[in-house]
Amino acid sequence: MAGLRERKKEQTRQRIAAVALRLFAERGFEAVTVNEIAESAEVAKATLFAYFPSKEALVLGGVAGDDLAGIAARRPPGQPFLAALRAYFRGLAAADVPEAELGALVTRVRVIQDSPALRAAANALLYRQRDALAAALAGEYGNPAAGLIAAQVAASLLTVQESYFQRLLDGMSPADAGRLLAREVELAFDLLEHGVNRLERE
Amino acid sequence: MAGLRERKKEQTRQRIAAVALRLFAERGFEAVTVNEIAESAEVAKATLFAYFPSKEALVLGGVAGDDLAGIAARRPPGQPFLAALRAYFRGLAAADVPEAELGALVTRVRVIQDSPALRAAANALLYRQRDALAAALAGEYGNPAAGLIAAQVAASLLTVQESYFQRLLDGMSPADAGRLLAREVELAFDLLEHGVNRLERE
DNA sequence: GTAAAATTCCATACCGAGTTTGATTTTAGA
DNA sequence: TCTAAAATCAAACTCGGTATGGAATTTTAC
Numbered sequence: 127m128a129g130l131r132e133r134k135k136e137q138t139r140q141r142i143a144a145v146a147l148r149l150f151a152e153r154g155f156e157a158v159t160v161n162e163i164a165e166s167a168e169v170a171k172a173t174l175f176a177y178f179p180s181k182e183a184l185v186l187g188g189v190a191g192d193d194l195a196g197i198a199a200r201r202p203p204g205q206p207f208l209a210a211l212r213a214y215f216r217g218l219a220a221a222d223v224p225e226a227e228l229g230a231l232v233t234r235v236r237v238i239q240d241s242p243a244l245r246a247a248a249n250a251l252l253y254r255q256r257d258a259l260a261a262a263l264a265g266e267y268g269n270p271a272a273g274l275i276a277a278q279v280a281a282s283l284l285t286v287q288e289s290y291f292q293r294l295l296d297g298m299s300p301a302d303a304g305r306l307l308a309r310e311v312e313l314a315f316d317l318l319e320h321g322v323n324r325l326e327r328e
Numbered sequence: 329m330a331g332l333r334e335r336k337k338e339q340t341r342q343r344i345a346a347v348a349l350r351l352f353a354e355r356g357f358e359a360v361t362v363n364e365i366a367e368s369a370e371v372a373k374a375t376l377f378a379y380f381p382s383k384e385a386l387v388l389g390g391v392a393g394d395d396l397a398g399i400a401a402r403r404p405p406g407q408p409f410l411a412a413l414r415a416y417f418r419g420l421a422a423a424d425v426p427e428a429e430l431g432a433l434v435t436r437v438r439v440i441q442d443s444p445a446l447r448a449a450a451n452a453l454l455y456r457q458r459d460a461l462a463a464a465l466a467g468e469y470g471n472p473a474a475g476l477i478a479a480q481v482a483a484s485l486l487t488v489q490e491s492y493f494q495r496l497l498d499g500m501s502p503a504d505a506g507r508l509l510a511r512e513v514e515l516a517f518d519l520l521e522h523g524v525n526r527l528e529r530e
Numbered sequence: 531g532t533a534a535a536a537t538t539c540c541a542t543a544c545c546g547a548g549t550t551t552g553a554t555t556t557t558a559g560a
Numbered sequence: 561t562c563t564a565a566a567a568t569c570a571a572a573c574t575c576g577g578t579a580t581g582g583a584a585t586t587t588t589a590c
Contacts, residue, residue, distance in 0.1 A: 134586090135538085159575060170540045175577065208524055246448055253451070256483075270512050271527060273487050274519055281458075281483035285475050310472050317476055321523035322410055325473060333557060333566080340567095361546060372569045377548065 139177050142167045146184040151233050155185070155241035182247040185237055191251045192218075194279065195258035207263065211279065212315040215286075219308040223300050235291045249284075256280035275318075282314040341379050344369045348386040353435045357387070357443035384449040387439055393453050394420075396481065397460035409465065413481065414517040417488075421510040425502050437493045451486075458482035477520075484516040 145167040149158045160181055164171045178184050194211065201210035223231060238244040260276035267275060289310060293303040317325060347369040351360045362383055366373045380386050396413065403412035425433060440446040462478035469477060491512060495505040519527060 160577085161575080170542095171576090172541085172578080172580095173539055176538080179577095181576065206525075246452060249451060249455070250448060267527070270491065270515055271519070273491065274484055274512075274516050275524055275527075277483035277487040278480045278519070281479035282476055285479040289472065289475065310476075313472055314476050317473070317480070317523070319523045319525045321519070321521045321526065322477055323521045324523065325469070325477075336557095337567085362548085363546080373547090374549080374570080375568055378567080381548095383547065 138167075138169065138173075142169060142174055142177055143184055143187060147230075147234065147237065150185065150237045155181075155237055155244055180247075182244055185234065185244055186247055186251070189248070189251065191255055192283070194255050194276075194283070195262040198259060198262045207266070208279075208315060208319055212311070215283070215311045215315075216308065219304060219311050222304050228300060232294050236295055239291070239295065252280055252284055278318060282318060286310045286314050340369075340371065340375075344371065344376055344379055345386055345389060349432075349436065349439065352387065352439045357383075357439055357446055382449075384446055387436065387446055388449055388453070391450070391453065393457055394485070396457050396478075396485070397464040400461060400464045409468070410481075410517060410521055414513070417485070417513045417517075418510065421506060421513050424506050430502060434496050438497055441493070441497065454482055454486050480520060484520060488512045488516050 142163065146158070146163045149163060149166065160174060161171060163184070164174045167174070178187055192214070197210055197214050198207040201207060238248060256276050256279075259279060260273045263272035263276055266272070286307065290303055290307045293306060294300065298306075344365065348360070348365045351365060351368065362376060363373060365386070366376045369376070380389055394416070399412055399416050400409040403409060440450060458478050458481075461481060462475045465474035465478055468474070488509065492505055492509045495508060496502065500508075
């Protein structure tokens with residue numbers, strides 16, 4: 127299976143992505159041209175675009191996002207979908223990031239946040255999540271409601287994620303950021319379940 | 329004030345936008361080049377880009393979006409902000425689109441919906457709304473909550489708007505679409521105020 | 531082990547969006 | 561009418577991305 131060809135391809139792919147991320151981190155996404163990346167990675171530009179469909183994909187290529195629709199669809203029968211999602215994100219917040227990966231993660235997040243084009247591309251991933259979740263909920267809630275709920279869920283989770291990453295970028299320790307993340311996850315789901323009115327009363 | 333200079337600029341601006349929209353409607357956003365548009369409008373490409381910062385702006389230039397933050401900030405004292413927004417959108421849904429503008433509106437919406445690039449650009453406008461609303465609500469709800477609420481509100485209104493436009497594109501009469509829109513506005517705000525749990529009980 | 535088939539890679543030329551430049555025209559205002 | 565500011569223009573340029581056709585490499589079949 128893993129013939130020479132496959133191995134070399136994987137090496138090349140990773141080399142290109144690593145070179146790109148390093149250059150982006152040094153000088154910013156828009157200030158680096160794909161020609162430079164190709165040159166630094168010692169491939170032709172056409173080869174680079176054979177591995178990655180766009181400049182944005184050099185950074186976002188591996189980012190799949192959370193499979194909201196799948197989590198909702200695979201939940202135990204009888205469990206409300208918001209409870210399933212809450213449990214999933216509670217787990218994510220509790221699992222701390224391995225020290226080894228933290229630096230690379232923060233670098234990548236900083237590169238993304240600093241570039242409007244990358245933020246837009248990341249948002250496009252979210253819109254697909256939203257639509258998939260809406261489809262998964264349509265049977266249960268009917269059609270105008272399912273779309274609204276999915277939109278609110280996706281928007282909430284994006285916001286939670288954004289502020290978590292922002293805290294890491296601001297230099298907060300991963301442990302502290304994780305704790306705040308956990309609280310924000312609970313707040314987000316409370317809000318989704320009970321609405322703004324409930325919040326005001328507290 | 330409105331000297332010859334200003335009048336000619338306005339004419340040129342509108343001529344460019346009108347030519348662009350016509351070409352986009354005929355052949356699709358990505359199939360028309362800005363060179364063609366400039367040629368058809370009888371201006372140089374550089375002039376076109378002096379009027380519009382991007383190809384997308386040729387379609388979205390006049391679209392400001394609803395000023396969510398302003399509506400929240402200017403509401404009568406004592407009124408909850410969701411009530412103010414609900415009243416505003418209720419008014420929008422009740423006011424029917426003038427027959428004369430309908431064709432142009434539907435054309436523009438179709439062009440936008442048919443183009444990923446334009447949809448992405450339209451979404452970027454929404455993100456600014458979201459952030460402005462979050463800032464306006466920060467004093468009242470504190471910071472993690474205000475961001476979450478603003479995200480839910482913005483996402484909900486986008487969804488409502490999307491399905492309204494979709495119905496117009498599907499050929500539904502503006503009157504019928506308006507009635508459904510009114511119902512969806514109420515649903516969206518009910519959901520925002522009381523959460524998903526309340527919905528399930530109905 | 532070797533030849534053919536498939537795949538990968540590269541150099542180059544090309545396209546379209548958007549910017550820059552510097553010259554030319556048009557308008558405003560005295 | 562004369563001048564200064566503003567608008568327009570053509571042309572060349574940058575950058576992301578695609579197409580092409582051939583060269584190099586790996587796989588596979590014998």
